[in-house]
Amino acid sequence: MDLLAYALAALSVGNLALALIGVIAGTVIGAMPGLTATMAVAVLVPFTFTMEPAPALILLGAIYTGAIYGGAYSAVLLNTPGTPSAIATTFDGYPMAKRGDGDLAITLACLASVFGGLVGAICLLLLAPPLAEVALAFGPVEYFWLAILGLTLVAALSEGDAWKGIVGACVGLLLSMIGSAIVGGDIRYTLDTQFLLGGIGVVPALIGLFCIPVLIDLVTSREEHLQIEGKVAGFRLGEAMRIALRNKVNLVRSSGIGTLIGMLPGAGGSIAALVAYSEARRSAKDPDSFGKGNPAGVIASESSNNATVGGGFIPTLVLGIPGTPADAVVLGALLVQGIKIGPALFTEQSSIAYTFIIGLIVATVLMLPVGLVLGRYAYGSIIAVPKALLVPAIAFLTIIGSYAIQNNVDDVIVMFGIGVIGWVLNCYGFSPAPIVLGLILGPLAEQGFVQAWMIGSATDNLLGMYFGRPISLAIIAVATLTLLYPTLSRRYQERKARRAAARTH
Amino acid sequence: MQPPGRTDTGTVVIATLLLILGAAALWESREFSALGSIFPRTIGIVLLIACMITLWRTLRGRTRPSRGLFPDGWVRGVLLMAVMSLWIALLEPVGFVVAGVVAYVLLALITEREPMTLWRFLRFVLVAAAFVIAFQVIFVHGLNVQLPTGTLFVSRA
Numbered sequence: 001m002d003l004l005a006y007a008l009a010a011l012s013v014g015n016l017a018l019a020l021i022g023v024i025a026g027t028v029i030g031a032m033p034g035l036t037a038t039m040a041v042a043v044l045v046p047f048t049f050t051m052e053p054a055p056a057l058i059l060l061g062a063i064y065t066g067a068i069y070g071g072a073y074s075a076v077l078l079n080t081p082g083t084p085s086a087i088a089t090t091f092d093g094y095p096m097a098k099r100g101d102g103d104l105a106i107t108l109a110c111l112a113s114v115f116g117g118l119v120g121a122i123c124l125l126l127l128a129p130p131l132a133e134v135a136l137a138f139g140p141v142e143y144f145w146l147a148i149l150g151l152t153l154v155a156a157l158s159e160g161d162a163w164k165g166i167v168g169a170c171v172g173l174l175l176s177m178i179g180s181a182i183v184g185g186d187i188r189y190t191l192d193t194q195f196l197l198g199g200i201g202v203v204p205a206l207i208g209l210f211c212i213p214v215l216i217d218l219v220t221s222r223e224e225h226l227q228i229e230g231k232v233a234g235f236r237l238g239e240a241m242r243i244a245l246r247n248k249v250n251l252v253r254s255s256g257i258g259t260l261i262g263m264l265p266g267a268g269g270s271i272a273a274l275v276a277y278s279e280a281r282r283s284a285k286d287p288d289s290f291g292k293g294n295p296a297g298v299i300a301s302e303s304s305n306n307a308t309v310g311g312g313f314i315p316t317l318v319l320g321i322p323g324t325p326a327d328a329v330v331l332g333a334l335l336v337q338g339i340k341i342g343p344a345l346f347t348e349q350s351s352i353a354y355t356f357i358i359g360l361i362v363a364t365v366l367m368l369p370v371g372l373v374l375g376r377y378a379y380g381s382i383i384a385v386p387k388a389l390l391v392p393a394i395a396f397l398t399i400i401g402s403y404a405i406q407n408n409v410d411d412v413i414v415m416f417g418i419g420v421i422g423w424v425l426n427c428y429g430f431s432p433a434p435i436v437l438g439l440i441l442g443p444l445a446e447q448g449f450v451q452a453w454m455i456g457s458a459t460d461n462l463l464g465m466y467f468g469r470p471i472s473l474a475i476i477a478v479a480t481l482t483l484l485y486p487t488l489s490r491r492y493q494e495r496k497a498r499r500a501a502a503r504t505h
Numbered sequence: 506m507q508p509p510g511r512t513d514t515g516t517v518v519i520a521t522l523l524l525i526l527g528a529a530a531l532w533e534s535r536e537f538s539a540l541g542s543i544f545p546r547t548i549g550i551v552l553l554i555a556c557m558i559t560l561w562r563t564l565r566g567r568t569r570p571s572r573g574l575f576p577d578g579w580v581r582g583v584l585l586m587a588v589m590s591l592w593i594a595l596l597e598p599v600g601f602v603v604a605g606v607v608a609y610v611l612l613a614l615i616t617e618r619e620p621m622t623l624w625r626f627l628r629f630v631l632v633a634a635a636f637v638i639a640f641q642v643i644f645v646h647g648l649n650v651q652l653p654t655g656t657l658f659v660s661r662a
Contacts, residue, residue, distance in 0.1 A: 161562075167556055170527070184541040220579075398639070416590070427515070428513075429568065429571045450543060
């Protein structure tokens with residue numbers, strides 16, 4: 001009955017209005033390349049200091065969940081992820097938009113985001129304390145193998161030439177090592193300049209790698225930005241619902257992956273989306289259609305990245321360890337509010353905790369109408385704008401987005417420099433996606449690898465450290481399956497066809 | 506696969522440059538501590554091997570032909586890169602608004618393929634000014650992001 005009381009509190013007019021405002025503000029901010037979900041939450045945190053704890057948390061949760069979804073707009077329509085969590089959405093979302101299915105991709109992203117967000121929030125509501133224990137079972141070596149699992153996606157992203165994909169991933173991994181080493185503190189590959197001392201930021205690199213090649217192609221090509229046959233068909237909600245229903249296993253699996261990875265401190269929405277995308281591709285009957293506009297790719301990416309919202313709050317609220325960078329900002333806001341973090345939060349201050357969680361569920365549900373309406377508007381606008389005005393607008397967003405990260409022109413230079421290099425590499429078949437993959441997963445892989453190496457060496461059990469822990473073994477098994485499954489499956493089908501042919505003769 | 510007798514020279518050049526990058530990363534890693542060098546060395550070696558295999562496959566004609574730089578003409582692409590470089594260089598000296606409006610109009614002119622009329626040009630200027638100023642207001646007053654105001658026009662006392 002207590003839950004009913006908390007639900008009624010969360011559904012008060014004031015809280016509903018805050019959730020709505022938060023979702024709209026978050027979606028708009030998340031849609032702008034360079035403005036991440038963390039930034040959206042951080043910018044709006046000061047407004048919550050004078051509010052009561054539960055409404056303040058509802059507002060922050062709504063902004064966060066809206067921003068993660070908003071990243072899909074620019075990923076689908078401009079091939080530029082609005083937030084790093086939407087990287088995997090570009091792989092199939094943009095090809096869908098190019099062939100005239102941008103409206104369908106946006107609606108699918110909305111449905112998948114709502115479903116994933118609800119799964120994460122319901123796990124937070126019902127399973128927070130036991131799931132927080134799972135997060136604690138992940139040590140350095142498990143993080144290392146998780147990064148390797150993400151890197152297996154290179155094979156899928158390398159557009160027909162796996163070796164070029166590996167080259168791209170290595171370039172990304174080397175870029176991630178620039179600056180101060182995570183373990184040991186060595187200053188690496190800075191060319192003795194101050195400029196590179198802080199390393200290459202993921203967000204400027206991401207904007208450059210995805211956006212600059214699109215800009216150059218747009219100005220050099222005579223074709224329009226997106227192909228549209230006839231009028232814009234509207235939300236295409238029925239069609240999207242049917243596709244989502246056909247992908248129900250993908251939806252549930254990706255949301256589960258998102259919740260689990262969201263719980264792991266430092267992992268975040270981008271890694272969750274990449275792993276979920278990789279799994280969706282591996283288990284698909286037509287893996288070759290991924291990267292060419294398969295709606296299942298959009299579903300996997302968007303459901304998993306929104307599931308990280310609820311998942312990330314599990315260790316944040318139960319253990320005081322933020323699951324994602326945005327959770328760290330919310331954690332700061334909680335401390336300012338004088339809320340005691342830990343298991344006691346769910347007993348001693350249960351009204352705040354449960355009102356917030358139910359508020360998060362309400363905000364996620366509100367994302368459906370808000371997302372559909374804003375998505376339709378965004379799609380209509382992108383189509384209506386002539387190319388001569390769209391190109392400078394995208395260029396402007398890349399400049400302001402990368403500048404706003406740290407109020408620094410250096411980030412803009414990094415964005416443009418890496419973007420031009422990425423464009424040249426792309427022209428010769430080295431796709432930018434594996435470079436981004438390496439850049440994002442590099443720090444996670446290196447930290448896990450080196451820490452596990454140190455612990456293994458100190459305990460004189462190096463092999464056991466890497467290959468003797470049950471969670472590690474499970475991740476290794478999935479990674480191996482991801483790599484080998486397409487080959488094994490093809491050989492099995494070929495053998496089956498040969499046998500069938502032999503029988504008929 | 507490539508047509509027989511044709512080598513994808515661009516891919517060969519890029520793969521060679523990346524091979525040199527891998528070798529340089531390995532060479533540089535000699536100066537790092539034991540902990541700091543494990544990962545760069547591993548990745549450097551993998552990059553070298555992957556580049557060599559890519560080179561071998563390209564020279565044997567086993568890779569798909571690349572599209573090369575500027576398949577649809579190079580002028581507009583080069584102009585875009587030049588304008589964006591200039592835009593970034595001028596951000597701090599002339600300020601966000603002036604640099605933004607000028608670059609916006611220049612990029613619109615580069616992209617436009619229809620004949621230029623005075624009305625079309627004025628439309629570009631008006632849209633550029635409205636767009637840039639709207640974002641300036643949102644970022645500075647709404648999101649509290651301090652954008653460069655320009656140092657060139659500030660009088661020095």
